Amino acid sequence: MSTEKNRPNFFIVGAPKCGTTSMYAYLSSHPDIFFPQVKEPHHFGSDIYSPLYVRDRDEYLNLFSDCCGEAVVGEASVWYLYSKRAAAEIREFCSDAKILIMLRNPVEMVYSYHSQRLAWGNEDIRDFAQALDAEGERKNGQRLPVHNPYPVDGLYYSEIAKYSVQVKRYFDVFGRDNVHVILFDDFKQKTAGVYRDTLQFLNVDTEYRPEFVVENPNRSRRSMLLHNLLYHAPGNLISVGKLVVPGVLRKPLWRLLAKANTSYEQRPGISDVLKRRLSENYREDVLKLSGVIGRDLESLWLDSSE
Secondary structure, X not given: OOOOOOOOOEEEOOOOOOOHHHHHHHHHOOOOEEOOOOOOOOOOOOOOOOOOOOOOHHHHHHOOOOOOOOOEEEEEOOOOOOOXXXXXXXXXXXXXXXXXXXXXOHHHHHHHHHHHHHHHOOOOOOOHHHHHHOHHHHHOOOOOOOOOOOOHHHHOHHHHOOHHHHHHHXXXXXXXXXXXXXXXXXXXXXXXXXXXXXXXXXXXXXXXXOOOOOOOOOEEEOOHHHHHHHHOOOHHHHHHHHHHOOHHHHHHHHHHHHHHOEEEOOOOXXXXXXXXXXXXXXXXXXXXXXXXXXXXXXHHHHHHHO
């Protein structure tokens, strides 16, 4: 692995809602590993666009300016896995990069991801079945959320969790020895063991143990009106707010309102009918993925969804 200062040599590439935020937090605390405070810069993956992504190379490298010679310099961007170009672009940037892929039962993943989008206000079809049915229209530029700075690809729920081609792409580009795959099932049930295996993959001290706290739990907004005012307020309203609220109070007040408006609670389970529909949609790909990673996913994911 390259140890050139200020250049990442390790990438958590996805997928969304598969434990990447927790793993990012656990690895960040390791003394031999550096991660920038900014998660998901999405510098690579030129086929997927968002105005929020850090595409300028100097700005991207500046994220790592505080590293102090750590053996592993990492970053985590969950859409690198879905992107058709990110793997090749990462390899061009760092030919000996280490790659971490985290996967979850696709039925659970897309349902959880839809919930997250609702919470952040960049999905406005609250019923998941209706959101699935709207994919065709959305691909034609219709029924898109008003507040959505993220790639429209993320609204294609029936496609984003078809992992087999995505994982194989990284195996082909980096070789299997340089790609570590973690299943969310294992990560949830055997967190310490999975973490230790990851440290071994990265060739760093395997005795280190962080505090294993769940990160990025399911959340909802008590008021979407307040959420949109906090995150998507029009310019004229922002100008009025600056006149009314003193500068020193703006951030604390914003954080207080955002926290008060956030509720952490488990979302009601997906219906059996919808679960069967999604399971059938993903069946062929799950069987292919089983062969790609050498793991029986039919009994682990498909049987549990039926």
